Amino acid sequence: MSSNSSSDSTPDSTEAEDRLDPRLLTLIAVVLLGGLLGILNSTMAAVATDTLAATFDTSLDAVGWTSTGFLLAVTATIPFTTWAVDRFGGRRLWLIGLALFVAGSLAAGAAWNIGSLIASRVLQGLGAGLLDPLVLILLARAAGPRRAGRVMGLMGVVLSLGPVLGPIAGGAILENLAWRWMFLLSVPVGLIAFVAARYVLPVDPPPSEGGPARVRLDVLGLALLGPGFAALVLALSRTADQGTIAAWQALVPLAVGAALLIGYAVHALSIRSSPPLIDLRLFAGRGFTASVLIMGLGGLANFAALFALPLYYQQSHGHGVLAAGLLMAPAGLGGAIAMPLAGALSDRLGTRGLAAGGAIVAALSALVFTRVGADTTELWPVLAAFTLGLGMGSFSAPTMGSLYRTLPGPMVAQGSSVLYMLNQLGAALGVALVTLILQTAGDPITGFHLIFGFAAAVLVVVLAAIPLLPGPERPPVRNELATPERASR
Numbered sequence: 001m002s003s004n005s006s007s008d009s010t011p012d013s014t015e016a017e018d019r020l021d022p023r024l025l026t027l028i029a030v031v032l033l034g035g036l037l038g039i040l041n042s043t044m045a046a047v048a049t050d051t052l053a054a055t056f057d058t059s060l061d062a063v064g065w066t067s068t069g070f071l072l073a074v075t076a077t078i079p080f081t082t083w084a085v086d087r088f089g090g091r092r093l094w095l096i097g098l099a100l101f102v103a104g105s106l107a108a109g110a111a112w113n114i115g116s117l118i119a120s121r122v123l124q125g126l127g128a129g130l131l132d133p134l135v136l137i138l139l140a141r142a143a144g145p146r147r148a149g150r151v152m153g154l155m156g157v158v159l160s161l162g163p164v165l166g167p168i169a170g171g172a173i174l175e176n177l178a179w180r181w182m183f184l185l186s187v188p189v190g191l192i193a194f195v196a197a198r199y200v201l202p203v204d205p206p207p208s209e210g211g212p213a214r215v216r217l218d219v220l221g222l223a224l225l226g227p228g229f230a231a232l233v234l235a236l237s238r239t240a241d242q243g244t245i246a247a248w249q250a251l252v253p254l255a256v257g258a259a260l261l262i263g264y265a266v267h268a269l270s271i272r273s274s275p276p277l278i279d280l281r282l283f284a285g286r287g288f289t290a291s292v293l294i295m296g297l298g299g300l301a302n303f304a305a306l307f308a309l310p311l312y313y314q315q316s317h318g319h320g321v322l323a324a325g326l327l328m329a330p331a332g333l334g335g336a337i338a339m340p341l342a343g344a345l346s347d348r349l350g351t352r353g354l355a356a357g358g359a360i361v362a363a364l365s366a367l368v369f370t371r372v373g374a375d376t377t378e379l380w381p382v383l384a385a386f387t388l389g390l391g392m393g394s395f396s397a398p399t400m401g402s403l404y405r406t407l408p409g410p411m412v413a414q415g416s417s418v419l420y421m422l423n424q425l426g427a428a429l430g431v432a433l434v435t436l437i438l439q440t441a442g443d444p445i446t447g448f449h450l451i452f453g454f455a456a457a458v459l460v461v462v463l464a465a466i467p468l469l470p471g472p473e474r475p476p477v478r479n480e481l482a483t484p485e486r487a488s489r
Helices: 002-018 022-056 060-088 090-109 114-143 145-176 186-200 219-242 248-270 280-284 286-317 321-349 352-369 379-406 409-440 444-468
Strands: none
Touching: 022 060, 022 090, 022 114, 022 145, 022 186, 060 090, 060 114, 060 219, 060 409, 090 114, 090 186, 114 145, 114 409, 145 286, 145 321, 145 379, 219 248, 219 409, 248 280, 280 286, 280 409, 286 321, 286 352, 286 379, 286 409, 286 444, 321 352, 321 379, 352 379, 352 444, 379 409, 379 444, 409 444
16 A cells, blocks of 8 residues: 555655745745846946946946946856855855845945946946856756746746846936936845845755855866956957957957966866866766857847847937837847746746747747838837747747756756856857947948848757757656556556
């Protein structure tokens, strides 16, 4: 009878594991609230460039460092988070990240000159650099492999809406309030997220029970990897500002970044005394490499589209910042609808079919934009942006779910950092390429067509990489005839 009892309980326990219970949903909501802060602030300040230049009587290039400094701080901090989450614990590190972000937001709102604003934005970036990969790590650990697709799909709502809501929120604030409120509004939201996290996030267990341990920090690896990625992001940012990769402002950080990353690769492959910050042997796994490649390329195509769309509405239709932001919102809405659905389905149906369908829809939507002109009514680009978001979401959530379903538990932090760094790099590359294409094209519409033709080509590469993703997991076959009671039924 004990055998029968055991076999009968298995489906119930499996269903319990699969459910997103209220406790887990509350944890997801609290984590996503904190994660939304960094994503919103990374794009919100970009719409205030002219306002800040006039307020502080400085150049647009100097104001640009308020966004560049934030981005560099985020990129340089992400590798540190890989080690710190195991050393200090996820809950403690999350609260530290929120505290830094709130402090930076308060300081930015009180800035008295451009230098103090840049410094405050760097402090914000340090906090966001802890929070952004921690969102992935905390949710992946709380969900477990069986619910990875659904939980990553819920996270995708924030990833889809954040970059779109940032310019809209920034434009709305500038039209109705002083520029300082772009930063000050993050303070009460951050405080709410901090208090909620103290109550909702589970306390980190002691080292004896698998909690934070005294893991040795790979200091040399941190000194090479964080600045190396930050230098590449800086090179891409300077390329966009200068309009060419050949300018020394872009070439110098590009050379420094490449040298630092090559140095890290040599160091990581030769270190023996302690684990490297990020083990490059992760890339020996075909599924992992395909997942991070697809997400990096997806970030490139997505940010290229999100950067180009408002410029199209402003230059070809004469809309202001707020109106252009609202017209590009359907792209984020499409992603926000598709990601939870595709993520949940991927837990049951597997990844490849859903991801391939999403990549095809996204590529076709990008091609639609190559037929849009200055006299095209806004309805068609709005619909194309919506289906582009649907397609992007339909391959992003299943891909992220497949990554966390196959990644060993101890490697979740490293995998999350790699995923987020490559996504950041793809986003910076997308913005730089859009700027270069627009500056070298004969007219804005030609440049717009070239940008979306390039995005479609990138999505074709994504489609080609999808067969390399892990296939559907096959649950073990249970021999029900082995139990006498079942055989007699």
